Amino acid sequence: MTGLRFLSAGESHGPALSGIIEGMPAGLSLSIEAINQELARRQRGYGRGGRMQIETDKVRVLSGVRFGQTLGSPIGLQIVNRDFENWQSSMAISAPASNGVEAAVTRPRPGHGDLAGMLKYRTGDARNILERASARETAMRVAIGAVARQLLCHFGIKVFSHVIQIGDLVATEIPADWEELEERAENSLVRCADERATEEMVKRIDAAREAGDSLGGIFEVIAWPMPAGLGSHVHWDRRLDGCLAQALMSIPAIKAVEIGLGRETALRPGSQVHDEIFFDKEEPLSKTSEANDEETLRKSSGMSGRRDALLWQGEKWLTAGGFYRKTNRAGGIEAGMTNGEAIMVRAAMKPIPTLSKPLDSVDFDDLRPVAAGIERSDVTAVPAAAVVGEAMVAWVVASAFMEKFGGDSVTEMEVRYREHLLSLCP
Ligand code: EPS
Numbered sequence: 001m002t003g004l005r006f007l008s009a010g011e012s013h014g015p016a017l018s019g020i021i022e023g024m025p026a027g028l029s030l031s032i033e034a035i036n037q038e039l040a041r042r043q044r045g046y047g048r049g050g051r052m053q054i055e056t057d058k059v060r061v062l063s064g065v066r067f068g069q070t071l072g073s074p075i076g077l078q079i080v081n082r083d084f085e086n087w088q089s090s091m092a093i094s095a096p097a098s099n100g101v102e103a104a105v106t107r108p109r110p111g112h113g114d115l116a117g118m119l120k121y122r123t124g125d126a127r128n129i130l131e132r133a134s135a136r137e138t139a140m141r142v143a144i145g146a147v148a149r150q151l152l153c154h155f156g157i158k159v160f161s162h163v164i165q166i167g168d169l170v171a172t173e174i175p176a177d178w179e180e181l182e183e184r185a186e187n188s189l190v191r192c193a194d195e196r197a198t199e200e201m202v203k204r205i206d207a208a209r210e211a212g213d214s215l216g217g218i219f220e221v222i223a224w225p226m227p228a229g230l231g232s233h234v235h236w237d238r239r240l241d242g243c244l245a246q247a248l249m250s251i252p253a254i255k256a257v258e259i260g261l262g263r264e265t266a267l268r269p270g271s272q273v274h275d276e277i278f279f280d281k282e283e284p285l286s287k288t289s290e291a292n293d294e295e296t297l298r299k300s301s302g303m304s305g306r307r308d309a310l311l312w313q314g315e316k317w318l319t320a321g322g323f324y325r326k327t328n329r330a331g332g333i334e335a336g337m338t339n340g341e342a343i344m345v346r347a348a349m350k351p352i353p354t355l356s357k358p359l360d361s362v363d364f365d366d367l368r369p370v371a372a373g374i375e376r377s378d379v380t381a382v383p384a385a386a387v388v389g390e391a392m393v394a395w396v397v398a399s400a401f402m403e404k405f406g407g408d409s410v411t412e413m414e415v416r417y418r419e420h421l422l423s424l425c426p
Pocket residue numbers: 012049050051083133134135136137138139352353354375376377378381384
């Protein structure tokens with residue numbers, strides 16, 4: 001997808017994280033406060049380590065914005081790492097007096113990028129790898145995603161997430177109403193809408209900490225209301241589901257991504273997978289559709305087959321011109337294109353590799369068996385990863401938006417967007 005581009009730079013304990021966004025249209029009102037709110041959301045979550053006590057992530061906008069509005073030029077962002085103060089000698093930019101060998105990390109952690117990176121980049125010091133492999137860089141992704149989110153917000157689109165599993169504990173009581181789902185997730189210590197599951201998850205995290213272990217889990221991201229017609233079926237790299245999978249899979253520790261019903265589709269016959277098509281031009285807008293047969297799905301994900309209409313600039317629009325589904329097992333995407341239903345994706349995160357009761361490893365220096373090294377880390381970061389997941393989904397959808405409706409200014413996009421919505425109506 002070529003609509004938007006971003007690059008980020010920065011080591012976990014270096015001076016700062018930086019980011020450059022290219023392709024944002026001019027004339028978008030940008031709230032710095034809203035970016036900082038997203039950064040604060042990423043820092044929360046029961047089970048995080050000591051680093052989050054040190055940092056209070058705030059973005060500094062360096063370019064591309066004037067008088068609160070984007071200029072259409074590259075947007076430069078910076079987040080300072082407060083912790084750099086404590087790492088100035090081991091992360092010094094200039095060459096140290098000694099050759100730095102005594103500070104080298106030589107006991108690679110299974111599951112982290114340590115060994116693979118040492119072999120690839122021909123270094124005996126895993127710090128040269130782990131500093132960038134650390135999920136610290138996701139703070140900048142969240143800032144960048146928050147800019148994309150503000151573009152989507154301009155067109156009435158919301159992106160939110162909730163945690164549906166930590167370790168083997170699965171949330172079951174998930175509200176079908178999305179406003180309630182979001183509010184409950186936002187107020188949960190682990191971003192989970194099921195209150196009882198939240199309590200259990202907290203206990204599991206405590207037990208894992210006690211045992212010197214770590215935990216993974218699964219989160220879901222929902223983007224809605226979503227107009228039909230984003231992405232394309234014509235090329236592998238323009239399929240929106242493929243783009244979302246790549247973006248989510250690129251978040252550190254993500255091992256699987258599902259769109260809609262995901263893996264479950266493989267187990268069901270076609271008649272219980274595909275979302276039947278209905279049409280009702282006069283159907284009242286913002287209506288929650290009929291209860292559907294998706295008991296399992298509803299329980300585990302909050303999917304309700306709900307159909308919501310797009311409300312844009314005070315006028316009411318249908319997201320697919322009057323076509324709608326009573327179920328959303330496809331997660332809002334068919335043949336790589338949005339079909340007018342909400343985008344629903346899930347990602348599974350593996351447990352964080354740093355264990356305070358470490359696994360076996362081999363010392364890179366003398367090749368003797370050793371316990372893996374220990375770096376300060378989290379017991380679980382699934383709630384934080386869900387916020388990063390939102391950022392990546394917002395980014396991909398905003399990128400698809402730019403590709404479809406793009407122009408140099410938001411005003412230009414508005415005209416094209418409006419024309420597209422009208423064109424959907426038969
Ligand atoms: C992170 C900051 C890091 C880690 C975590 C994510 O801080 P520090 O290494 O100073 O404790 O807490 O990174 C990892 C889980 C990892 O495996 O590298 C952050 O800002 O999210």
